[in-house]
Amino acid sequence: MRKPCCDKQGTNRGAWSKQEDQKLIDYIRIHGEGCWRSLPKAAGLHRCGKSCRLRWINYLRPDIKRGNFAQDEEDLIIKLHALLGNRWSLIAGRLPGRTDNEVKNYWNSHIKRKLMKMGIDPNNHKLNQYPHHVGPLNPTTTNSMDVACKLKVCSTDNDDGVSDAASYLEDETPPTGISNLDLDLTIAFPSSPIKNIIEESQQKTASIVTNDEEEQYKVPTLLLFR
DNA sequence: AATCAGATCAACCGCGCGCTT
DNA sequence: CAAGCGCGCGGTTGATCTGAT
Numbered sequence: 001m002r003k004p005c006c007d008k009q010g011t012n013r014g015a016w017s018k019q020e021d022q023k024l025i026d027y028i029r030i031h032g033e034g035c036w037r038s039l040p041k042a043a044g045l046h047r048c049g050k051s052c053r054l055r056w057i058n059y060l061r062p063d064i065k066r067g068n069f070a071q072d073e074e075d076l077i078i079k080l081h082a083l084l085g086n087r088w089s090l091i092a093g094r095l096p097g098r099t100d101n102e103v104k105n106y107w108n109s110h111i112k113r114k115l116m117k118m119g120i121d122p123n124n125h126k127l128n129q130y131p132h133h134v135g136p137l138n139p140t141t142t143n144s145m146d147v148a149c150k151l152k153v154c155s156t157d158n159d160d161g162v163s164d165a166a167s168y169l170e171d172e173t174p175p176t177g178i179s180n181l182d183l184d185l186t187i188a189f190p191s192s193p194i195k196n197i198i199e200e201s202q203q204k205t206a207s208i209v210t211n212d213e214e215e216q217y218k219v220p221t222l223l224l225f226r
Numbered sequence: 227a228a229t230c231a232g233a234t235c236a237a238c239c240g241c242g243c244g245c246t247t
Numbered sequence: 248c249a250a251g252c253g254c255g256c257g258g259t260t261g262a263t264c265t266g267a268t
Contacts, residue, residue, distance in 0.1 A: 013237085013238080014236095014237075014238095014261095014262090015236075015237080015262085016236090016237090034254095035253090036253075036254070037252085037253060037254085049253085049254090050238085050239090050254085050255095051237075051238080053254080053255085054236085054237065054238080055236090055237080057255095058236075058237085059236075059237095086257065086258090087256085087257085088256075088257065089255075089256060089257085100255095100256075100257080101235085101236075101237085101257095102235085104257075104258085105234070105235050105236085106234095106235095108234095108235095109233065109234055109235075110233095110234090113233095
């Protein structure tokens with residue numbers, strides 16, 4: 001039924017050369033983005049359209065921000081992942097200059113591991129019973145955990161904002177504490193626009209608020225690990 | 227200096243969605 | 248209404264880099 005996106009014979013694969021990059025940049029500079037299927041031929045590239053699109057979006061676009069993720073970007077990714085799940089393009093849309101591929105890679109290589117080390121399940125953002133760095137507990141004392149930890153999502157103007165997102169983020173039963181390490185993983189949203197995200201994600205319409213609205217609720221660094 | 231293992235990230239692949247015919 | 252097409256997305260792969268031994 002579906003034809004392959006490109007004829008695999010006669011197309012280059014693998015890493016892009018500088019010349020190929022330049023051809024793609026030059027072509028898009030003149031003709032703009034779009035029509036990816038016909039672009040390679042028009043631009044004189046022996047690549048499939050998909051590959052051109054990916055290369056442009058993830059690497060060549062002038063507004064790409066490269067380099068390490070800042071702490072607030074990382075926090076925002078965690079926060080948005082808790083709300084949206086693996087919808088990388090949506091998450092990346094909230095991070096100016098970052099691409100879905102970059103966010104996804106960063107999540108898989110850095111954040112996921114970090115959360116696991118902290119004893120948080122990166123898939124559902126729930127606290128695992130046995131934090132990784134603490135190690136398995138003595139089977140005879142399985143009600144005890146070494147870390148008391150709270151994880152919340154809250155909206156400052158309305159407690160309802162906590163509802164769904166928080167319900168699966170919260171672990172309200174800190175065990176009979178052994179350690180005095182109290183990790184309050186509070187994620188605070190200053191006002192209602194975030195509710196739009198929650199509602200929209202629930203409705204499966206993935207579209208999120210505009211860039212202008214973003215400014216209204218740009219949250220500083222998460223209140224992680226105070 | 228050589229080797230190995232783990233981490234990182236660019237690129238590929240398959241699928242689903244929406245639009246057009 | 249069904250089929251075809253183009254595009255975008257998320258998962259996965261594999262080459263390269265980096266640090267440890």
